[in-house]
Amino acid sequence: MPEEAVKEIKVxxxxxxxxxxxxxxxxxxxxxxxxxxxxxxTGLVPxxxxxxxxxxxxxxxxxxxxxxxxxxxxxxxGRCQYQCPMGIQLMRTFRACRTAxxxxxxxxxxxxxxxxxxxxxxNLGIPRDDFLFLLAELGVEMxxxxxxxxPGFYVPVDKEGANIIVTINSxxxxxxxxxxxxxxxxxxxxxxxxxxxxxNWEGVNWGLFSxxxxxxxxxxxxxxENARRLKAKTILYPE
Amino acid sequence: MVSIFDLLAEYIKEGRIKLNTHKFHxxxxxxxxxxxxxxxxxxxxxxxxxxxxxxxxxxxxxxxxREMCEDYMNNLxxxxxxxxxxxxxxxERWAYGSMKADQIKNTGAEIVIAPCHNCRDQIMxxxxxxxxxxTNYKETLYLWELVSLCLDFEPWNEAEIEAGHAARDAQFERxxxxxxxxx
Numbered sequence: 001m002p003e004e005a006v007k008e009i010k011v012x013x014x015x016x017x018x019x020x021x022x023x024x025x026x027x028x029x030x031x032x033x034x035x036x037x038x039x040x041x042t043g044l045v046p047x048x049x050x051x052x053x054x055x056x057x058x059x060x061x062x063x064x065x066x067x068x069x070x071x072x073x074x075x076x077x078g079r080c081q082y083q084c085p086m087g088i089q090l091m092r093t094f095r096a097c098r099t100a101x102x103x104x105x106x107x108x109x110x111x112x113x114x115x116x117x118x119x120x121x122x123n124l125g126i127p128r129d130d131f132l133f134l135l136a137e138l139g140v141e142m143x144x145x146x147x148x149x150x151p152g153f154y155v156p157v158d159k160e161g162a163n164i165i166v167t168i169n170s171x172x173x174x175x176x177x178x179x180x181x182x183x184x185x186x187x188x189x190x191x192x193x194x195x196x197x198x199x200n201w202e203g204v205n206w207g208l209f210s211x212x213x214x215x216x217x218x219x220x221x222x223x224x225e226n227a228r229r230l231k232a233k234t235i236l237y238p239e
Numbered sequence: 240m241v242s243i244f245d246l247l248a249e250y251i252k253e254g255r256i257k258l259n260t261h262k263f264h265x266x267x268x269x270x271x272x273x274x275x276x277x278x279x280x281x282x283x284x285x286x287x288x289x290x291x292x293x294x295x296x297x298x299x300x301x302x303x304x305r306e307m308c309e310d311y312m313n314n315l316x317x318x319x320x321x322x323x324x325x326x327x328x329x330x331e332r333w334a335y336g337s338m339k340a341d342q343i344k345n346t347g348a349e350i351v352i353a354p355c356h357n358c359r360d361q362i363m364x365x366x367x368x369x370x371x372x373x374t375n376y377k378e379t380l381y382l383w384e385l386v387s388l389c390l391d392f393e394p395w396n397e398a399e400i401e402a403g404h405a406a407r408d409a410q411f412e413r414x415x416x417x418x419x420x421x422x
Contacts, residue, residue, distance in 0.1 A: 040315055040338050044331045073331045076321035077273040078281055079313060091278075108326040136416045139407070152395040152403030157410060164241070169356050182387035186247075189392035190255040191399075198414070204356075209322030235240045238383065239274075239356055 011060045018062045018096045026057045026093060028086040035080035035090055045069045050080045050090050057093065062100075071097035072107050076209070098211030110206040114215045121222075122170040122202040132157060132198060134173055142181050150188045158230060159195035165232035166196055167203030167223055169239065183238060194236075197226040203239050242275070243354065244290040247386055251297050259391040263299045265377065268307045268348035270339075270362060271314035272355035280312060287354070288312065294382060295352045298389040305346040315339055317353075319361035332361070333369040340366045344373030354382035 018026075035050035036042050042049040048070040056065050065071065071094045081091040103111055113123035120127075135155040143153045156162065164187075172180050187194050200222040207216030227235050250256040269292050271277075280286040288311035296304055308314035318336030326332075339362065343351055353359035363379035366372055380388070395403065411417070 038313075040318070040335050041331075044334055069328065069331075072326055073323070073328055073335075074321065075273070075316045075318065075323045075335065077316035078278045079316075082277050082281060082312065091281075107328070108322070110322045110325050113325075132414050132416055133418075136411060136418055140418060149394065152400035154403060154407035154410070156406065157414065159406075159410075164246075171356070179381075179384070182381060182384045185387045185390060186250070186256060186383060188395075189257075189390045190250045191395075192255075206322060206325075236243065236246060237240070238243045 011058065016057070016060065016062055017100050018057055018065075018093060026054050026088060028088055029054050029058060030086060031055060032085065034083050034085060038079050038083055039074075040077070040079075041074050045073050050074070050094075053097075054088065054090060054093065062097075066097050066100045069107075071095070071101075095211055098209075099213065101211070103210075103212075106210050110210045111212070113204075114206045114210055114212055117202055117206070117219060118215055121200040123204055123206060124170045124174045126170060126173055128198055131173055131201075134177060135196065138177055138180065139184075142184060148185075150185065153184065153188050155184065156195045158198050160230050162193050162195040162230065162232045164192060164194040164234045164236050165227050165230060166194060166236045166238065168196060168201045169203050171204075195230060195232060197230065200226055203237055242287060243383060244275070244287040244294060247294050247383065248290055251294065256386070257391040258298055258386065258389040260298065260300060260389070262389045263350065263385075264303070265299070265349035266303045266305050266347060266375070267295065267299050267350040267352060268305045268343065268346040269295050269352045269382075270307060270317065270343075270354070270358055271311045272353070272358050273316050273320050275354060276314065277312055286312070288314075291352075291354050291382060295385060298385050299350075305348040307342050307346050307348075315342060317355075317358040317361040317366075319357055319365070324357050324360055333365065336361055336366050337370040340370035340372050343376060344371060347373070347375050349375050349377040351376070351379045352382050352385055353379055356381070 031051060033051050039050050045068065048068055053065050053070055074094050076091050076095055078091045081089055084090060116125045117123045135157060139154040143150050205216055205219050207219060223235060271288055275287045315338050317339050318332050323332050351362055353362050359379055359381050
């Protein structure tokens with residue numbers, strides 16, 4: 001072998017962004033391939049699979065993983081992490097790769113939606129008045145439904161002291177409003193004492209997926225804050 | 240904090256809701272959302288694989304149930320998890336989803352129960368269009384949608400209706416909600 005082809009790989013563990021989260025994240029890997037073999041995303045991004053991504057991080061090539069599509073095509077399903085014989089936290093590692101991506105390079109709407117949520121209380125920016133009107137209107141519609149009327153029903157908003165406070169997936173008021181009635185009908189039948197907050201009611205936490213820990217915590221904090229403000233006993237998060 | 244599985248099971252076990260088990264006569268299977276099963280086990284040491292199947296089987300005769308994955312801790316993701324439903328990688332999502340479609344096809348089930356918003360969208364809206372779901376597949380329902388459709392309930396009594404209307408009117412006034420006259 002000609003001498004110039006032999007390159008020493010220097011691993012700079014001190015300055016790694018991802019591998020330093022916890023030492024066990026990548027360095028224990030024996031490259032057995034359990035992760036890659038069981039991963040449904042193996043083969044979907046040329047050049048990458050979970051084992052190679054972990055290997056790249058071990059060898060100090062973490063920026064290449066961060067810049068690749070891999071951490072985003074991976075659905076963070078956790079099969080690899082669940083089966084890894086060395087206990088490497090692959091799912092957590094790939095999410096950390098998402099965190100390390102510059103925010104304006106996060107694919108799709110999940111970062112913009114997260115920012116929208118911080119500003120307006122839900123990922124799609126639905127205004128409070130529109131939301132309240134929609135709930136009121138749908139409530140009346142459900143009450144007077146021809147096939148299965150629910151006399152006395154309405155959507156309790158900002159009701160104090162309820163047993164259950166429920167979050168809402170913004171796609172429903174936005175595009176599939178009738179789907180909210182599935183839960184409402186169950187509450188009606190069970191005679192549940194429940195409520196919805198008029199603000200910050202979003203149940204979809206895109207910060208979890210965009211790798212934005214601060215926004216994720218902020219949103220969870222708001223859900224808890226709503227429950228405290230309204231003195232609700234239990235939070236139901238129907239995601 | 241309560242999960243949808245705990246709450247639905249509580250309503251059923253305590254008799255707070257009654258279910259009509261003769262509403263559906265189709266074969267059905269239950270998908271395991273990663274967040275409620277595997278990742279719940281990893282993060283909290285417990286999961287909803289069993290309870291999810293139990294709730295579904297309170298709605299439709301268990302003899303019509305078709306298992307998708309005996310080992311539910313290792314069931315496959317729907318293919319749209321981790322935000323992938325919203326991401327611009329459609330081809331990858333469909334290729335990933337084809338493995339879920341295969342599982343569904345192999346069960347021979349007509350109805351797929353999805354206890355997660357995201358999984359339901361992928362299985363209901365994308366997989367039938369872009370993957371082979373087999374000839375038996377008919378529809379996908381949220382777990383709570385299935386429960387809701389099977390509900391067997393009596394309308395509230397006069398006093399309860401009156402109390403509901405009074406609370407509603409007070410709330411509408413407080414929030415400035417004005418609806419057109421009810422027809």
